[in-house]
Amino acid sequence: MPAPERLPAPGVSATGELEELLARGELTVVGRIREASNAVLLCTVAYGDLSAECVYKPVKGERPLWDFPDGNLAQREVAAYLVSEATGWGLVPPTVLRDGPYGEGMVQLWIGPDESGEPDGGDTAEGESGGGLLALVEGEEAGEGWKPVALADVGEGRTALLVHADDPRLRRLAVLDAVINNGDRKGGHLLPAPDGRLYGIDHGVTFHREDKLRTLLWGWAGEPLTGEAREVLTALAARLADGEPLATRLAELITPVELAAVRARVADLLRTGVHPQPSGQWPAIPWPPV
Structure with missing residues (x-):
């Protein structure tokens, strides 16, 4: 057989x-x-x-x-x-x-690892598993092709700048995380696939009614959303309306209050037209970050 x-x-x-x-x-x-x-x-x-x-x-x-x-x-x-x-x-x-x-x-x-190697742009973060999408660099400048996130303590009284790639795949994921209110976007949850696609995993801590967004993808915070993102969010808002198949299925998986919060977050992203910024009411970066 x-x-x-x-x-x-x-x-x-x-x-x-x-x-x-x-x-x-x-x-x-x-x-x-x-x-x-x-x-x-x-x-x-x-x-x-x-x-x-x-x-x-x-x-x-x-x-x-x-x-x-x-x-x-x-x-x-x-x-x-x-x-x-x-x-x-x-x-x-x-x-x-x-x-x-x-x-x-x-x-x-199961998505297997990308074995293609690491891109240039800085030293790979210790323990990083995001396929070269995250790095620690010396100084206060992210460098071309990278977006700054935060200063990180690397021991012995030294700090380094944590950066992520200025990558359209990551930017889309940052928008998705804002919609689903992802409270745990760590480096190890980024999986570049051998075919060039990028996947995010581990989405159990999502959809809370309160602002719980914790992520390593803050590099676009406050920047205008791309035209593509605005089009996608507009279409998503329509699919979240009462009676639509997506809304009906989500109502079976999360609470009515949480579904209303999803709709509100999409509407807010469209209203402001920018990537969200840390609220200051919740730790902005998950721990451990990787």
């Missing part, structure tokens, strides 16, 4: 096929990612003649958070995927909510 065909990272035409594979395929646990704060299991999923590697996060493995309801981080990860798909940017790997070997959980396509 021939082995199932392994699917690569998704393109637009493959997304529906991958969603079906993730939702209906047989999950087999092959290992655990121990660095994660919650239970994260590496699996294979097979359905018919197709198979892929994926990540399975069972609800039973979620650690309670003081500011989020218990047992619904998996639902927020799916909601983040749906909003990402609605933008047309495809910034979150295909993600579904389904039953698995340890009960209901989030299942997401």
Whole structure:
């Protein structure tokens, strides 16, 4: 009997096929990612003649958070995927909510690392896993092609400037994070794929009704949104209206107050026309940053 065909990272035409594979395929646990704060299991999923590697996060493995309801981080990860798909940017790997070997959980396509190497522009941040999109540089200037984030303590009384690449893929992700109110955009959550695409992962801490935006992507704070972003947000606002399929599905995953907050954030981005700035009421950068 021939082995199932392994699917690569998704393109637009493959997304529906991958969603079906993730939702209906047989999950087999092959290992655990121990660095994660919650239970994260590496699996294979097979359905018919197709198979892929994926990540399975069972609800039973979620650690309670003081500011989020218990047992619904998996639902927020799916909601983040749906909003990402609605933008047309495809910034979150295909993600579904389904039953698995340890009960209901989030299942997401595994995105392998980009082995192409690091671009020039500064010393790679220690422990950085964002594929050359983050760096620590000496001095107070980010340098061409980079955006400053904050000064970082690098030990022995020294500081360095934390920067991220002035990359349109990152800029789109910064807009998505502002919409979903991402409270945990770390460097390790940035996954450049071998095909040149960029994915963001770990979206459990999202959609809170209060401003929780914590990210390493502050380099565009206060700058005008791109024309592309404004067009995408305008279309997204329409899809978030009552009765629209996206709004109906999100209402099954997050609370009515949180859905109203999503709509308000999109409207505010369109009204101001700029990338948000740190509120000062919440730590602006996640810890640890990587």
